[in-house]
Amino acid sequence: MAVAIVHLHAADRGLDGTYEPIGDVLYLSSADDDKHAPAQQTPEGHAVRLDDQGRITHLTAINAKWLLDRDGEIIATLRDGRRLLLTRDDVADTID
Numbered sequence: 001m002a003v004a005i006v007h008l009h010a011a012d013r014g015l016d017g018t019y020e021p022i023g024d025v026l027y028l029s030s031a032d033d034d035k036h037a038p039a040q041q042t043p044e045g046h047a048v049r050l051d052d053q054g055r056i057t058h059l060t061a062i063n064a065k066w067l068l069d070r071d072g073e074i075i076a077t078l079r080d081g082r083r084l085l086l087t088r089d090d091v092a093d094t095i096d
Helices: 064-071
Strands: 005-007 015-020 025-030 047-050 056-062 073-077 083-087
Touching (some): 025 064, 056 064, 056 073, 056 083, 064 073
Antiparallel strands (some): 015 025, 025 056, 047 056
């Protein structure tokens, strides 16, 4: 079975980001993110929230800068098998 890789371009998906350098945590959220909806934890330790149509409305990426420095990307695997991929260019406006 092939794994679907979804390249997540924050700006293209309307996700605004903030970055907490002390904890190395990246937060990306859309304007219509339901903050009260449950998030799913990924095997990589991130949290992702989806809307009722399966679109990404929020991502909390743990060790974001460290992962970008080490691997050049952040990957988050969803329960449905999709793998989200963020590169440094995707979050350049949020993480220096």
